[in-house]
Amino acid sequence: MARLGIDFGTSNTAAGVLVGGRPYVIPLEAGAQTLPSAVFMDFADQKFLYGSSAARAMMDGQDGRFMRALKSVLGTPLAREPRQFMGQRLTLLQILARFLAEIKTRAQTHTGLVFDQAVSGRPVRFHSSDAAKDQQALLDLQEAYALAGFDAVEFVPEPEAAALAVNGQGMVLIVDIGGGTSDFTLCERSSSGTRVLASKGVRIGGTDFDKALSLKGAMPLLGYEAMLKDPLGSRYYPAPRSLFHDLASWEKIAFMYDPVTLRDVNNWIRMAQDPDKFVRLAQVLESHLGHDIAYAVEAGKIAVNSGHPGTIDLGVIERDLSAELKSDVVDQCLSDFATQIGHAALETIAVAGGEKEQVDTIVLVGGSSQMGIVQSSLATCFPKVPQETAEVFTAVVHGLAHIAGEAR
Numbered sequence: 001m002a003r004l005g006i007d008f009g010t011s012n013t014a015a016g017v018l019v020g021g022r023p024y025v026i027p028l029e030a031g032a033q034t035l036p037s038a039v040f041m042d043f044a045d046q047k048f049l050y051g052s053s054a055a056r057a058m059m060d061g062q063d064g065r066f067m068r069a070l071k072s073v074l075g076t077p078l079a080r081e082p083r084q085f086m087g088q089r090l091t092l093l094q095i096l097a098r099f100l101a102e103i104k105t106r107a108q109t110h111t112g113l114v115f116d117q118a119v120s121g122r123p124v125r126f127h128s129s130d131a132a133k134d135q136q137a138l139l140d141l142q143e144a145y146a147l148a149g150f151d152a153v154e155f156v157p158e159p160e161a162a163a164l165a166v167n168g169q170g171m172v173l174i175v176d177i178g179g180g181t182s183d184f185t186l187c188e189r190s191s192s193g194t195r196v197l198a199s200k201g202v203r204i205g206g207t208d209f210d211k212a213l214s215l216k217g218a219m220p221l222l223g224y225e226a227m228l229k230d231p232l233g234s235r236y237y238p239a240p241r242s243l244f245h246d247l248a249s250w251e252k253i254a255f256m257y258d259p260v261t262l263r264d265v266n267n268w269i270r271m272a273q274d275p276d277k278f279v280r281l282a283q284v285l286e287s288h289l290g291h292d293i294a295y296a297v298e299a300g301k302i303a304v305n306s307g308h309p310g311t312i313d314l315g316v317i318e319r320d321l322s323a324e325l326k327s328d329v330v331d332q333c334l335s336d337f338a339t340q341i342g343h344a345a346l347e348t349i350a351v352a353g354g355e356k357e358q359v360d361t362i363v364l365v366g367g368s369s370q371m372g373i374v375q376s377s378l379a380t381c382f383p384k385v386p387q388e389t390a391e392v393f394t395a396v397v398h399g400l401a402h403i404a405g406e407a408r
């Protein structure tokens with residue numbers, strides 16, 4: 001019996017063990033260190049697909065239901081609402097548990113070991129402004145591990161796990177900006193080990209960036225902020241915004257395709273000043289294209305951040321349909337998030353009772369730490385502190401593998 005380190009992320013998941021005193025990341029799919037945290041329920045074959053296969057099935061337009069960012073629903077009522085899928089009543093928590101069970105199976109197949117226990121990462125805060133929701137999220141995740149067949153699970157704050165695995169000596173601030181949360185640990189590292197001084201977390205991540213950019217670039221092409229005419233008078237008002245906010249939120253897209261929503265949109269077509277946009281929206285809902293849009297926005301974000309021309313390619317909706325994503329507009333859209341991330345980093349030092357001048361190095365972890373605007377905000381808050389990039393997608397699982405391999 002053995003313990004498996006699992007970094008179950010909003011966007012990507014990794015699993016690892018300690019081999020010969022070193023962390024070994026188990027390839028959960030061929031040639032990859034991480035597996036997209038995605039599930040596809042294939043209605044035709046009545047089976048579940050995971051990771052890249054799930055994303056491919058969704059993009060190929062196969063009949064089924066795709067879900068990503070399931071971690072974001074932990075602690076919310078959505079996690080426990082039963083729904084009918086493939087002839088079964090399932091909650092999202094049960095679907096999430098199936099994903100974790102698949103990780104367990106793949107890790108066992110690859111290593112030949114039996115993993116009865118898990119050492120799992122957790123964000124410092126799943127929900128930064130609601131302690132009860134935060135606690136519920138942890139209970140939900142614990143239950144999902146039990147349903148997945150683990151007899152026990154030990155939770156470790158994600159940046160504290162990363163702190164065990166990155167380089168750097170002296171006072172090190174770990175900044176882990178992922179898909180769903182931003183997590184910070186101030187630690188003192190020396191040849192004799194790593195001492196955690198304080199950790200902090202806020203619920204901001206790359207999926208929030210995607211949502212903001214979708215509302216800016218993609219959703220207006222589907223009628224966001226377009227006007228409807230009141231049927232009983234001559235008043236004009238914007239189409240209800242909540243639909244667009246949900247359609248731009250990774251974890252909610254899967255629930256947009258119900259007949260009631262489509263009926264509302266078909267009514268809007270009749271009431272609209274500019275019906276073409278709502279016709280497009282109806283087509284997106286009918287053809288289940290919400291996730292295709294989210295992927296296009298995410299790709300546009302990463303392209304702009306890498307200095308390439310920024311476009312949200314919406315060719316999947318209509319030939320040649322796209323939205324421009326200029327880098328100054330991206331920065332403007334994300335500047336509040338970046339400021340909050342910088343402040344949370346400063347607060348971590350304050351919680352430890354230290355001064356920002358005492359920090360020797362900032363170590364960046366997590367996919368969204370690659371965003372230029374995040375790095376600039378940290379540079380503004382810590383003007384003299386050098387920033388280093390660690391193994392952004394695997395630093396956390398390396399640390400979890402260390403803990404999983406410790407003698408008990």
Ligand SMILES: Nc1ncnc2c1ncn2[C@@H]1O[C@H](COP(=O)(O)OP(=O)(O)OP(=O)(O)O)[C@@H](O)[C@H]1O
Nearest residue numbers: 009010011012178179180181206207366367368370
């Ligand atoms: N080159 C890049 N530039 C900017 N953002 C990127 C880049 N590559 C990936 N991302 C973003 O990083 C995020 C995923 O990062 P990561 O895999 O670290 O998150 P996670 O561990 O799944 O989430 P969390 O830890 O918050 O639960 C996504 O939002 C993705 O769009």
Ligand SMILES: [Mg+2]
Nearest residue numbers: 009158178366
């Ligand atoms: Mg992460």
